[in-house]
Structure formats: C-alpha cells, structure tokens
Amino acid sequence: MFRSPLTRTAAGIAGAAALGIGYASLIERNAFTLREVTMPVLEPGTSALRVLHISDLHMMPGQRMKQNWLRELDRLEPDLVVNTGDNLSHARAVPAVVQSMGNLLSRPGLFVFGSNDYFAPKPKNPLKYFRKNHKRVLGDPLPWADLRAAFSERGWLDATHTRRELEVAGVRIAAAGVDDPHLKRDRYDTIAGSPNPLADLRLGITHSPEPRVLDRFADDGYDLVLAGHTHGGQLCLPFYGALVTNCDLDRSRVKGPSQWGEHTQLHVSAGVGTSPWAPARFCCRPEATLLTLVAAPRRDAGSDVEQGHTSSSEHTILRG
Template identity: 85%
Template sequence: MSDEFRANLTRAALGTAGAAALGIGYASLIERNAFALREVTMPVLEPGSSTLRVLHISDLHMMPGQRLKQNWLRELDNLDPDLVVNTGDNLSHQRAVPAVVQALGNLLARPGLFVFGSNDYFAPKPKNPLKYFRKEHKRVLGEPLPWGDLRAAFTERGWFDVTHVRRDLEVSGVRIASAGVDDPHLKRDRYDTIAGPPNPLADLRLGITHSPEPRVLDRFADDGYDLVLAGHTHGGQLCLPFYGALVTNCDIDRSRVKGPSKWGAHTQLHVSAGIGTSPWAPARFCCRPEATLLTLVPAQRGGSDADADRGRTESSESTVIRN
C-alpha cells in the first residue's frame, strides 16, 4: 500500500467521521429544538357546519428544565384554537407535571380532549435502537410516572379524558361526538368499551388514540368516524432525504408516519410528528418537532363518491409547515 493511498484513506475516514459528528450535532442540538407549526385543512365536517380550528399536540416528553420547549408551547395559545386535542406521551420525568401544566398555560382554559401514552404511565429507559426495526420485541418499562396527577391537572381545568369514553360536546357551534382508547402500544386499548356508531346528529365524529395501530384505526373507520388523531411515531424521528422515516415504531406503514392521510373509505387520519424526544434518544433528523393546527371544514358530499373522495384527498394534502 503506497503512502499516497494511505493518506487518501485517512482523509476519507476523517471526512466521514467529521460529517457524522456534524450530523449528530445538528440532530441533537439544533433540529430537535427547531419547533415548527404544521397547518392542515381537512374537509371532514358535515355540510353546513362552521369551520373548526383544532390544535393537535402530542409527545411532549417533557423534562423539567426544557425551557425552549416550554416557552414555544406557551406561545401556541396565540393561535386561538377552538379545541385542543392531546394524544399523549406528555412526561419523561417524575417531576415534569408542573412543567407540562405551566407550558400549556392558557390552552388548558380552552376546550380540550386527551388520552395518555406509554410515557405518561412509565418513564423511558435506554434501549438498543435496532429493536425499533423489529415489529415484536420485549418492551422495557421504566419507573411509574405520576400520570394521575397530570390527569387531575387537566380535568380540573376543564379538559376531558376520553380514554375508553364516548363524549359529545359542542365547540364553536360544531357538535362533536368523540371517543378514545388507552395506549395501543402497550396493548391497553379496549375498543369494545366504546364500540358502535357515534351520534348521527354530530357535525364531527372524532376518534382519539396515542399509537395509530391499524387494528384500532379499522374499528374507528368501521364505526363511521370522520377523523382519527394519533401521535406516538415522532414522524420517524430520524429520517432520510427522499426516503423519509426509517421506522414507525408501530404497525402503520411509513407513508402515514406523520401528517394527514386517508384510512378506509371515508375516514381521515392525522398523525402528529410530536414535539419532543426520549431523553435517551435526544435527536431528530429531517423531521422537525411540531404541533399541528387543523382547520376542519365541511366535506363536499354532493355529487359522486369519487368526487367527494378526490376533494378530501386534495384538501388533506395542502399542508404548510412554518416556524
């Protein structure tokens, strides 16, 4: 091996190591704190309904000292949403409940619905990242978290826990039939407790779950829900340009790992990419942390079913992300 070849090999190795270090630094120091707002219009309401602005937040994974995240969350109230939906995984620390409550601030004074995820019940633990590429692997649960305290804080301020509950409410003149399940990721979902068609007089039939497992989405779709909101996936968290998410951490396909999509013949799905990360994997790449402002408008149900479906798909894809 010539000296020149060795030198070129050394330079290539150093360049690769340097690029990897820069990528890790960007993902862990910059992108995971580059919070963004996704704006989506979805035609899911009954014809003649008023427009409804829904703020969908998920996967805060809050630690007490995360000031940037807390300050950004506090500003979301300026969006003036009609309804807030929280799809779980708020906590990552035993003492994070006050930080979550303070960060949500005035949003807790607005109408709100919530379910919990695995990291509301149990603290995250370090794990081999290769496990995410296996559909079935042994789940390692951390210490119990004070989810009961968080539930009390939410409900005392007026938010409704829809875990295995069907609840009808009216928000800004829109009649909503809502229902939720406990976290399917931990196999805590008991859909039979809420099974059956929702209120036919509702302007919006809304399903809520933490993990978008197909077995649960199928049940919501079969019962006639217009829209299902979920989180859990973190949008893949680590993505590749032109490829997208490497994994979804559930049984949903990669194409639906974040944002709006259609599920079944008539049900729309929105999966939040989430706002936080596990403290044991504090990095995001090509997948900014986000909340979503959903503008729900009446569906165009006149004309053919094909026209209606085409209108829904086109509107669902008009997604804007901004700082």
Template identity: 85%
Template structure:
C-alpha cells in the first residue's frame, strides 16, 4: 500500500479549493451578473370587481455608460406592454450615466410611470469592505454627488411622476390608484409624516413606494391602509447560497423577504425587486440573477378593514393569496 505524502495531499486540497473559488468568482462576475431575467408574479391587491393591472417593477439599474448588455435588455422590456412602470431607485453609478438610463428605458418612459430615488442616484458608489454588510448599523460613506436632478427632469419631462414625499392619484387602464412614496430610508431621508394618513378609500389600489424596504417605513404604509408597497435596494442578497438564500439584506428587513412578493401585516402586500445591476465595486451575483418583475395585480377575493398590523409572515410563493 502506498501512502501519499500529507503535504502533497494538503497542497492538492488547497489547489482544489482555490480553483473552485476562482471558477465561482468567474461565474458570478462574468456570467450570472449579466444573466438578466424577467420574473412574473400575481398579487391579489385590487378592490373586488377591478380589472387586472400589469405593473413592471424595475429597480437598482446601477448604470454605467458602457454596459451595453444591460442597456439592450432594458430596451426590450417595453414589449411586455405594461400598464404602469414603477422604478424604485438606484439608477446611477456614474456621473455620465443619465443618458444611458434614459435611452435604455426608451419607450417605457412614454407609459405611465412612478418613481423614487435611492442612495446611488444621489451619490456615486465607493469601495467598501464587504464584511460591513453583515453589520446593519455600519457607518454610511458617500461618494461624489451624482446628477440626480438631471435624471428627475428627464423622467418628469416624459410624464413619469415623482412620488417622493408626495401623495398622488392617477387612473391607469381603468384602475384608480392612490399612491405615495418616501425618499430613501437607507440614507435616513424618509419623512413619512409628509404623506401620513389614509389614502383615498375610493381608489382601486393604494400603492406605497420606497427604495429601501425598512420595516419602520413598511409599518407606516401598513398602518395607513396601503394595499401594496414596492421596494428595491436589497439586490435579493446579491450573493446567495443554495438551500439557504441571501446572506444579508443590507437593511433591517429579514432575509425571508429579501426579494419577491410577501405579506406585511394582515392586509398589506410587499414586493421587493432583486434589481438589475450591481455596484461597480462588487460586480458579481451568485444564485441571484439580475431581474425586472412583471406584476399582474388582480382583485382580492376578500378585502379586510384598512388597518395595519405590525407582525408579518414569511415570504410567500409567486402568487400571494
């Protein structure tokens, strides 16, 4: 019987681990990061008797001028023929990215749209120690200011509505929508008191919008009787493990709701987009493909009283009942 030298075994094992890690990094940064996908979900949030409403939820583009694959994929989304587009922020990652965002969204800007901004609309990303994401209270650091005013002007000139700290009402595809939004809670810019109060009870849909799905903000929307809240920011965890899911959410939200539809309290539904992009300083995704979501909103079979409950349930399947 021939025994291998223990040092050779250790060296072989180490080489195997390093090789597997290199393959994983290559896959996450070169393949999955650009494996854009469309998710679809049906959510029963409308008043009984309402027709269905197709909502395209996009978030976290983190656009750089040269990202042609991402830009071309975004241009194709208009073929989905959504009734409404909701953009939950973090569109920019570069000083010169505004034209790329506007051109990529293309014909979607001619459709009814609502938006709020996130931290990476206001400030450019900076290199970070990735271990900071495991500390939910870590100190925020900001890069150079980004031209968010130019992006806001481009969106509003084409008819999209900025719902930052504003309550608005609109009618889309026969659906009367009462909507409101807050500025980015991740930067603690949210001022919910500016929109506090129950939305129009005559609306078919009461829609809340925020970039970061911080529970303190979700609780306020639920307490005021909103049917649905849309958010982004989490990137779905960005780096996930099979059979475990997201390692972090980058906010106070629990990991079970890091992406997709879920319930928040007794009467409010939540949808968190895993987003389309990544920071240029962390250009990788694993078990968490970049995405946009086409939500089909349908009538709820039963609508309870409009009051919030501060306890939630775990993330549900793609159809929230």
C-alpha cells in the first residue's frame, strides 16, 4: 500500500517517540548511578570528609531494584549521610525506606523532609511545571512522623529548623536546615545567624533549592548547602539539558555542584526516584552522590577567596 512521504514521516516520529518513552520508563529510570564529586569547602588544614548525599527516593513498597541498590551504598563507607527529603510515594513505604537505608542508618546522618514525605503525589498536567506559580496539588497525608521516628531512633539527626553541631571523622560540623520551601514551610528565622566560627564545615540543608533560602544560608556564612527536589530536570534534552527545575533555581544549577554567592557552594542531587505518575527519566539518570569534601585554599589577607577546583565523575550501577 502506498504511503505518502508525510505519512511515513509521521509514522517515523511516532515510532521514535515510542522508543524514547520505552527507554525512559524501563531502562534509564532504573539505571542507578553513583556520582562522585570533590568539593573544596572545609577549613584549611582539615582532613577530607566523605558525605553521601541521598535525595528523592519517592519509594513505593514493591520497588525491589531501587531498594537493593540503595542498600549497597553502605559499601562506600561514608563518614556522614545527608538525606534531603521526598523519601515516600506511598502510605506503606516507610518500612521499605528504612530497610533500603540498611546499615547507612548506623552511620552519622542528617535529614530534612520534602513535600512527598508529607503528601502523596497525585497525577497532574506536566505542562504545569513550566508555570512557576501554578497551584499545588496535594495528595493524601503520608506517615512522615513514622519515618522521622525511625530515622531518629537509629541516630540520624533531624535538621529541620534546628541547628546541629557534631564531630564526624575528626571534622567539626555546624549544620542547620529548613522545612520544604516548595510548600513554603521554610522558617529560616528559626536558624538565622552565623554558624559556629570554630566549625570546620558550616553545612546548610534544604529540600527545594529556592534562591530565597540559598541567599539566607550564603549571607550567614555557610560553606556548603545540600538540596534535592529538582530531579535534575528528569526529562532533559541532549546538548540542552533540563527543561525545567520545578522551582526558582535556574536551569544551569539543576543538578551537581555550583557556586552560590561569593563564598558558598551548592550541591543539588538529581535524586534516586520519580513520581509514580511520571515514571520516566531521559538524559538524567537516577543518582546518589558521594561528596569528598576537602580543605579550601587559604585566604590571603586583603584579597578575595581563591576557590579550589570542584571535580566530578559518575559510575552506572545496574542491579537486579
């Protein structure tokens, strides 16, 4: 049967789209990746600190591949684990999250929560993500308090609207966090002010990297801020990157390390999971990040701070 060039072109486009959707939902969504980043943020003379940054698990009870991969992260032997929220996507997912964290819960840890710890995801028009001020659609309440209790009972510290000081691997850390800015639950004034000047690392923690919150951390003198929420854009284009960030952060900072202000560095995790209503990733693999924090160059009196070099690499790990 004769088909016109236009018909053949349309069929080819439809076929390519189907292949892309299949790849994004079946392959890349499960191509879990360990990213390794070195960041010079510690006080001069401080020994290196290995921090595992985990975010956006969006856990469902039956996601065995994701759960198995997360359990293996303890083999990295991090000095500190930081979880920046959105752990849940189901009312019965708390046991799966706790079991997935496994022995990581026996290591020093800090956490804050995100919107999908408090409320279940709901289906929504994806075009809404291109409108920054779209109306939030919240699902049923999730058992965040049970997850908080489980994390706390194992020794992780809730940094939500709280200043924390701890020593890990000989490194003195002054940490503080806020509740999820995406839901406008952040109350930065509860932690406002300069962190302990004797600390080797001044660490800020938030789920959504909203510039208004990052500015406050930077103004108060924090060395590093960790965040998640963006999923790295989740659906990205080759040679272009993320289409949206789902917050007021610019696309160039949607994942990985970047500079924020003069003296503060930012790391945004692309996250491990996706909403069950949008189970696909394209050109943006699910990830956890092992941050090796090293001493920053010494400041010369009367001169600007000389920033050290930040480097990164990634390793893809597929587990059945």
